[in-house]
Structures are given as structure tokens and as C-alpha cells.
Amino acid sequence: MFQVKAPVLVVPSAEARAALGVQVRPAGLAAWRELARRGQGLEMAHFQIVHEGVTLAVSSRLCRNGFIEIGLGLGDPRMAARVIPALPLRRAEARLRARGGEARRLP
16 A cells, blocks of 8 residues: 555635634645545535634635645535535536526526
């Protein structure tokens, strides 16, 4: 068995950095662990975690250079259970573009 060290970039928003202060690095690690724990792939459009009492919105993507980028922003505690994997979001966006960019209106 061997261990691989993967390049992971954590990019906190200015608001998240201000709210977390010195906890920004541990929050990034918590987001990375939650991403792995979910087992839904490395690309997530949105999920939320709570770190040190701060609700954080997390997104992740694979970069062309092989790096994993994790974005941290302030989340909404009312939407704590909301999880949006990246692939279904991309499919929905592609369907929208195929229809000419207009969202379908409900009657």
C-alpha cells in the first residue's frame, strides 16, 4: 500500500475568510473530508457543512491541470440538507441551452 498526495486548492470567499479567521485552513480540510465521505465524486456544484458554528457552502471541481479546487463561501443554515452534484447540474444546463436558453414556464 502507498499514499498519494493530491494537489488540492482551497479557495475561500472574502466573506468566508472573514467569518472563519484562523479557522479557514481547518475548514478547508473539513470540506475536503466531507467531499470524500459523501462518495459522490470529486465534482460537486453545492453542499453545505457547519464548521465552528459557521455554515459554509462548498463546491468542488477538477481542474485541467489535475488539481482539485474546493470553493468555500458562506452558506444558508435553512438549506443545510441541499446537495447538488455537478453532473446533474451540467446536464440540466445543457438541456436549457439546447432549448434555446429559455427556462420552461409553468402554466
